Amino acid sequence: MSEASPGRGSRPPREAAAGAATEAMPAKQQAILQALAGDDPTPRYLRLAGALARLIESDVFQPGDAVPSERDLAQLTGYARVTVRNAIDELIRSGALSRRHGSGTFVASRIEQPLSVLASFSTDIENRGGRPGSIWLSRELTRPKPQESMALGLGPGDGVVRLSRVRTADGEPLAIECAVVPASILPSPDLVEMSLYAALAQRGAVPAHGVQRIHAGLATVEEARHLGVPAGSALLRIERRAFLANGKPVEFTVSAYRGDRYDFVATLKGEAMGPQS
Numbered sequence: 001m002s003e004a005s006p007g008r009g010s011r012p013p014r015e016a017a018a019g020a021a022t023e024a025m026p027a028k029q030q031a032i033l034q035a036l037a038g039d040d041p042t043p044r045y046l047r048l049a050g051a052l053a054r055l056i057e058s059d060v061f062q063p064g065d066a067v068p069s070e071r072d073l074a075q076l077t078g079y080a081r082v083t084v085r086n087a088i089d090e091l092i093r094s095g096a097l098s099r100r101h102g103s104g105t106f107v108a109s110r111i112e113q114p115l116s117v118l119a120s121f122s123t124d125i126e127n128r129g130g131r132p133g134s135i136w137l138s139r140e141l142t143r144p145k146p147q148e149s150m151a152l153g154l155g156p157g158d159g160v161v162r163l164s165r166v167r168t169a170d171g172e173p174l175a176i177e178c179a180v181v182p183a184s185i186l187p188s189p190d191l192v193e194m195s196l197y198a199a200l201a202q203r204g205a206v207p208a209h210g211v212q213r214i215h216a217g218l219a220t221v222e223e224a225r226h227l228g229v230p231a232g233s234a235l236l237r238i239e240r241r242a243f244l245a246n247g248k249p250v251e252f253t254v255s256a257y258r259g260d261r262y263d264f265v266a267t268l269k270g271e272a273m274g275p276q277s
Contacts, residue, residue: 027060028055028060028061028068029068029076031055031060032051032052032055032068032073032076032077033076033077035051035052035054035055036048036051036077044079044083044087045079045083045084045086045087045090046087046090048073048077048079048083048084048087049086049087049088049090049091052067052087052091052096052097053091053094053096056096056107061107062107063107063108063109064106064107064109065106065107066104066105066106067088067097067104067105067106067107069104069105070084070085070088073087073088088105089230092105092229092230092233092260093229093230093232093233093234093260094260095108095110095234095259095260095261096108096260097260098172098228098229098258098260098261099228099229100171100172100228101171101173101228102171103171103172108260108261109261110260110261110262110263111128111174111261111262111263112263112265113262113263113264113265118207118208118209118210118242119197120195120196120197120198121167121175121177121195122194122195122197122198123195123197125169128169130169130170131169131170131171132167132168132169132194132195133167133168133169133171133194134165134166134167134168134194135165135166135168135173135226136164136165137164137165137166137176137226138162138163138164139161139162139163139164139165139189139190139192140161140162140189141159141160141161141183141187141188141189142159142160142162143156143157143158143159143160144156144158144159144160144180148160148162148180148252151180151241151249151252152180152182152241152249152252153248153249154182158182158183158184159182159183159184160180160181160182160183161180161181161182161183161186161187161188161189161192162178162179162180162189163177163178163179163180163181163189163192163196164176164177164178165177166226166227172228173226173227173228173258174227174257174258174261174262175227175255175256175257175258175262176223176226176227176255176256177253177254177255178253178254178255179196179251179252179253180251180252180253181196181200181250181251181252182249182250185200185203185205185250186199186200186203186205191203196251200250200251205244205250206244207242207243207244207250207251208243208244208245209242209243210240210241210242210243210251211240211241212238212239212240213238213239213240214236214237214238214264215236215237216234216235216236216237216259217234217235217236217237217256218232218233218234218235219231219232219233219234219235219256223235223256227256227258229258229260233258233259233260234258234259234260235256235257235258235259236256236257236258236259236262236264237254237255237256237257238253238254238255238256238257239252239253239254239255240252240253240254240255
């Protein structure tokens, strides 16, 4: 007896199997395939980047969510891994995603840093409920460079402690920081464990006020390697001078913060205006 043909409206077995497989997928994977559906002449990496960006905007993927790995996305979409990698890099450059070394790629949540508060990186991260950390690049007792001498009011024969490190929060690199302090105030780099400001407080040298300059920049190859972002990614470069209550310079720090993770926010007040004539 011949096998009965499918009834009208039913799907052929191969299509039915494909549909069943899709229905069995996790919801986020289904959403990715749906966002990629249809014909589009756009390069594949931009199609995938755009699809993921739309899913982030619509809260299918929320801040802190992990996105599928390159291998999983390649298997899901049928795209080459280099295509997937280019799409992920595009979203990291735009600030939509962040890469954590050894952990994966996550939807970025932006950190709002008020410009009116003089606080250490460690204190700021702890106040947000995070775990601050450091990857030391160098720490030394040395002579100041010309720019450091000018910023700190030092002579060429004076000593400074120079501390260079990558600052992390919950294991994610956020900034590269080079802090310089007069050796007359901080005689050894070994006095700094995690927080520079905590070490200064122990020596009765708490910064009372400061001045910051901020400008935009692009990550060099070395900076990108330390921060886990593509070379050329947006950075916020910050130069800070901090002073004791008596006006004596106590700190000169040059930092590079990831532009995809930080917003620096200033509170503004309107000018007082007298009666208009």
